[in-house]
Every structure is written in C-alpha cells, then in structure tokens.
Amino acid sequence: MSAARTSRRRNVIPGFGIALGFTLVYLSLIILIPLAGLLVTSAGLGWEELYRIASDERTINALWLSVWTALVAALINVPFGVLVAWVMVRYRFPGRRFLDAAVDLPFALPTAVAGIALTALYSPNGWVGSFLDQIGIKAAYTPLGIVIALTFIGLPFVVRTVQPLMEDIDKEVEEAAATLGAGRFATIRRVILPAILPAIITGFALAFARAIGEYGSVVFIAGNIPYVSEIAPLLIIIRLEEYSYAGATTVATLMLMISFTLLIFINSVQAWTRRRYGNG
Numbered sequence: 001m002s003a004a005r006t007s008r009r010r011n012v013i014p015g016f017g018i019a020l021g022f023t024l025v026y027l028s029l030i031i032l033i034p035l036a037g038l039l040v041t042s043a044g045l046g047w048e049e050l051y052r053i054a055s056d057e058r059t060i061n062a063l064w065l066s067v068w069t070a071l072v073a074a075l076i077n078v079p080f081g082v083l084v085a086w087v088m089v090r091y092r093f094p095g096r097r098f099l100d101a102a103v104d105l106p107f108a109l110p111t112a113v114a115g116i117a118l119t120a121l122y123s124p125n126g127w128v129g130s131f132l133d134q135i136g137i138k139a140a141y142t143p144l145g146i147v148i149a150l151t152f153i154g155l156p157f158v159v160r161t162v163q164p165l166m167e168d169i170d171k172e173v174e175e176a177a178a179t180l181g182a183g184r185f186a187t188i189r190r191v192i193l194p195a196i197l198p199a200i201i202t203g204f205a206l207a208f209a210r211a212i213g214e215y216g217s218v219v220f221i222a223g224n225i226p227y228v229s230e231i232a233p234l235l236i237i238i239r240l241e242e243y244s245y246a247g248a249t250t251v252a253t254l255m256l257m258i259s260f261t262l263l264i265f266i267n268s269v270q271a272w273t274r275r276r277y278g279n280g
Helices: 002-010 018-044 047-053 057-090 098-101 111-124 127-134 142-167 171-179 184-212 216-222 232-241 245-277
Strands: none
Touching: 018 245, 047 057, 047 245, 057 098, 057 142, 057 184, 057 232, 057 245, 098 127, 098 142, 111 127, 111 216, 142 184, 142 216, 184 245, 216 232, 232 245
C-alpha cells in the first residue's frame, strides 16, 4: 500500500508517460533518424573509401579550420559576452533598450546578410578593412575573417545565457562580502564567478556548436580558398555540386563525430562545474 502511495506521489504531473513517449518520437523523427541515416549511408561506402576521403588533405584542412576558428570565436565571446551581460544587468543608461535589442540582432538577421555586411566592412576597401590594411592586417578572405564572422553570430548565446543568472544574484551577498573585507576582485572571484560559471560554460558550448556548422555568414568573408579559408560546410556543398555524394556524406559524418565528441566533453565539464559549485 505504501509503495503504491509512493508511486502516486512521484507521478505528480499527469500524462507523464504520454509526454515522454511523444518527446522520444519527436526527437527520433527530427534528430536521431536523420543522423542515423547519415551514419548508415557513410558505412555503406566501405572503410577503404571512407579512409581515402577522410585522409584527403583538403578535407583535413577544412575540418581543422572549422574547428579551431569556432573554438577561438567561442573563447572570444566568453569574456565579452559576460561583460555585455554585466553592463545590461547592473547599469541603467540612455539607449540601454536599443543595446539590449542589438544583442539579439545576429539571431534575427539572415546569415547571408550578415556575411555581406561583414565583408563590406572588413574588405580591403571597407571602413575597418582599409584601416587594418594600413597596419598590415588582412581580415577578409582569411581565417581571421572567419573568426570575426563566427564571433558576430555567437555573442548572443553567451549574453542571453549568462544574463538571467546575473539578474538572480542578490546584491546583498556582494555587500556582505564587502563588509567581511573582500575587495572587488575577491568578490568577483569568490561570489559572482561561481554563481555564473555553469551559465558561462553553457553559453560557450552553444556559441561553439553554432559556429562550427555556420555557413551563410562565413562563406562571403572567407574567400573560400582551398587549404587557406575553406570551411567544412562549404566543402560539403562543393562535393554535392560535383555530384560526389560519397565525399559530401563523409565530410558531414566527420563533422558530426567531431561536434558530438566536443559537446560531450563540454557537457561533462558543465556537469562537474554544477556539482562543484552547487548550481544544479
């Protein structure tokens, strides 16, 4: 009798079984089945063909460029995204609402429009590009341009992930730390940072995941030079245009494996951080 009561207490929300079943079916149709189809198609090519395509120098260069530029852009977005979130939460100033809306602009802006705008700005005859060219820095049509584009589209993920946790931090806790003799940097390190660290890691993971597969905002500013500024998503499109479905499928599978492995690692770090600081 007590076991039945315990079971009823655990199932407080009605329809849990139906909701769980619908969730699993939906995720399978939208995510798992398409990805499984990609893996099955790749496996049908044979190990020798897979190895030949995967070990091609152009494929390796494109994959490596996509990974390290996405990683650098996500790392850049972490401190600047936290700073923007801090300003939005802690200060009131004219134009704050406009700035708050501007943060979400990369979400709403079509990626092709973002790519064209960045190319016009950072090309050798653009406003910023002409200045950089004078000091010997070439942004457009180089890996630097790819990092700039990926930083642009990834910033909102960090800001919008960190901002709610910053709003929840009680100022009285900071005042108590100051009363106990903690300086500003000690308060940030011991009070604020532990509270927002899980959100920072989540924002980093989202920005990285978005950047590693980005195409529209990158293809214009990258220049798409093989072995120099050719990203993996572009190489997939090129292989499809060449009717090399095996090559496109193999590159896509490699991107899937790399992204999945890195996200598992990031999620493991995030789970450890939450356990360490007691935020989940």
